Amino acid sequence: MEALLSVLTGIGVAAACGFRVFVPLLALGVAGRLGVLPLNDSFAVLLSVPALVALGTAAVLEVGAYYVPWLDNALDLAAAPAAVIAGVLASAATITDLPPVLSWGIAIIGGGGAAGLLHGATSLLRLKSSAATGGIANPVVSTGELLGALVTSALALLLPVVGALFVVAVLLWLVSQRKPNQGKSAT
Numbered sequence: 001m002e003a004l005l006s007v008l009t010g011i012g013v014a015a016a017c018g019f020r021v022f023v024p025l026l027a028l029g030v031a032g033r034l035g036v037l038p039l040n041d042s043f044a045v046l047l048s049v050p051a052l053v054a055l056g057t058a059a060v061l062e063v064g065a066y067y068v069p070w071l072d073n074a075l076d077l078a079a080a081p082a083a084v085i086a087g088v089l090a091s092a093a094t095i096t097d098l099p100p101v102l103s104w105g106i107a108i109i110g111g112g113g114a115a116g117l118l119h120g121a122t123s124l125l126r127l128k129s130s131a132a133t134g135g136i137a138n139p140v141v142s143t144g145e146l147l148g149a150l151v152t153s154a155l156a157l158l159l160p161v162v163g164a165l166f167v168v169a170v171l172l173w174l175v176s177q178r179k180p181n182q183g184k185s186a187t
Contacts (some may be wrong), residue, residue: 003097005160007106009037010094012156012163014087014111015170018118019149020066021079021086022059027153028090029055036157040103043093066142069135076123080116087115114167121174122148 016024029046032039045051066072091111095103122145129137148170155163 003095006037006095006097007091007110008160008164009156010091010107011110011114012160012167013090013094013153014107015114015118015167016149016152016156017083017086017090017115018120019122019145019152020059020062021082022055022062023146023149024090024153025086026052026055026059027150027157028093031157032093037094038096039093040096043089046093063142063146066145067139069138072126072135072138072142073130076119076126080119080123083119084112084116088112090115117171118148118167118174121171125174 013024013028016027025046028039029052031037032043033047033052039046046055062075065075088107088111091107092103095106098106122141126138126141129135129141152163152166152170155166157163
């Protein structure tokens, strides 16, 4: 059961990396430092003060940058691979009771996949916002993403099963926001 909870925690924190790259990693480091959850020994560096200061600085800069018009769309492109990598690392850091091959397989497929799916969905949402409002409504999207990163991280760290259900609900909602092609073709 403990192994399952560590996997759910990892995938939940990884999914939060799809909203923001550094906020979930900072939450993971703080939770590990406070003893809320054990981290894989290979990721003990996340518990160090220099790492927490670096992650905190990066998180503040990332959050602020997403409020700059048009820079937010450019960041979405650059953050796509970073979100997947952060998701893999966040998952791997939390999975402590499984063999390394299995841990890394789950981290790459589950963690990287969850981060990539959420990042892709929120990037599309921001593109739709930019197209519809000329970017004026993008700060609302950025605020929603920040709240998503905070809530998803907190749920994954404190209530892993609830966190996993929350991630599924958010993904379903984001997918439902896609309007299917009405089948109209140019004639």
